[in-house]
Amino acid sequence: MTTFDADDVTLEEVEEHVWEIAREDGMNTPARVLASEALLEEIADDDTLRQIRNVTHLPGVQRHALCMPDGHQGYGFPVGGVAAIDAEDGCISPGGVGFDINCGVRMVKTNLTYDDVRGREEELVDALFDAVPTGLGGGGVVNGDAETMSGALSRGLDWAHEAGYATRDDLKHCEDEGMRPDAEPAKVSQKAKDRGRNQLGSLGSGNHFLEVQRVTDVYRTDVADSFGLEADQLVVLIHCGSRGLGHQVCSDYLRRIEEEYEEFLADLPDDNLAAAPAGSDLAEDYYGAMCAAINFAWVNRQLITHQVRETFADVFETPWEELGMELLYDVAHNIAKKEVHEVDGEQKELYVHRKGATRAFPAGHPEVPSAYRDVGQPVIIPGSMGAGSYVLRGGEESMARTFGSTAHGAGRLMSRTQAKREYRGEDVQSDLQEHEHVYVKAESGATVAEEAPGVYKDVDEVVRVSDELGIGDKVARTYPVVNIKG
């Protein structure tokens, strides 16, 4: 059996691409890292392995704490972490969701091809940059008055549909139909609402982006047919989250946990693993507030979708419906959700934490929308602006291996600080345009440097591991055409 020795963590390869950290004192389960040896060497470079081992100390964690192939160091939990925790006797952890609650990605299809946009890239990138607010701070596309905020937080895409920003099909092609009925806007602080009210329909900063892409490869033709994808087609990828609102919800509840559960935290190996015991008022309050932030993020991505459709209609002088601009799917990759999973032959209700991990339910699962029930849920894996992205479908092994989850992206290789030492935004931008025909427009040059293609792991390798493990199967690959970011 192959052994991998990192600083103070030893892993054994129990199956191909499955590395296990054995259970020791304080751990409630073993931990598992799903990676090739090449990816594991990169993962071992930061604190990820210790972090995923720490997660197993949380009460009620089931089977294994899991790190996906794109994992890297995060706050308490690694990014790329999956932890399914007993919803009756366990706990819920804001650090297992992340600061950017319902950060996620959606793909909007078109019936245009790459030829339709060649030579007009700058016109398109300028028009999108004008239509979609980017960067830190305020500026959205609708006014978040009290009534709007209440609708968005409590009803998500149901509100967006009523307000004329979403079609019925958009709702059907979104995880949870774009609405968490457990949302409790009253549990979201006024401060969080104030931060979000002028950010409804804004991209934000960091790794968030909006990208027009072309489909370059199709791997499973039958599934791609069901998804409505084919080679050369233009698609739009929107990657963003809940902005300042979600960030404030996370901060608010981390502080409350620190205040109210000091003793509970003292038993954990890392203070940043802060969690509220299942069944406590605090756990219920956080869940209600988190679900409201989830709904806010879905509305955010929907409003951006609306702006993109209007922009394409202007640029191509054709109504967006005639451009075939339907939503393929919208996936959340920073969430916790009450889900029922089989553990040791028993059906259990669990808080499934996916932090930088994507739900990847297989064909036949009742929560896969009817349009995709026969082939599996679409999974969207954004890569860097130099590498492109993938569409997968939830694999047959995902329920048994990962509580129905796979990776969420390429995963960072280096910190933002290090990235700014290694790259200059202007150079990255001109290299991409001259050598790769990718047109990037950004609010800040520093953000382009932080997001340079070289700061990411190899998305092809991440997806290969997902495919070979059968948790998320390759369907199609895309390559960037134009990209806007914060």
Add this chain to the structure above:
DNA sequence: ATGTCC
């Protein structure tokens, strides 16, 4: 990720 510390 984030009005990058109320």
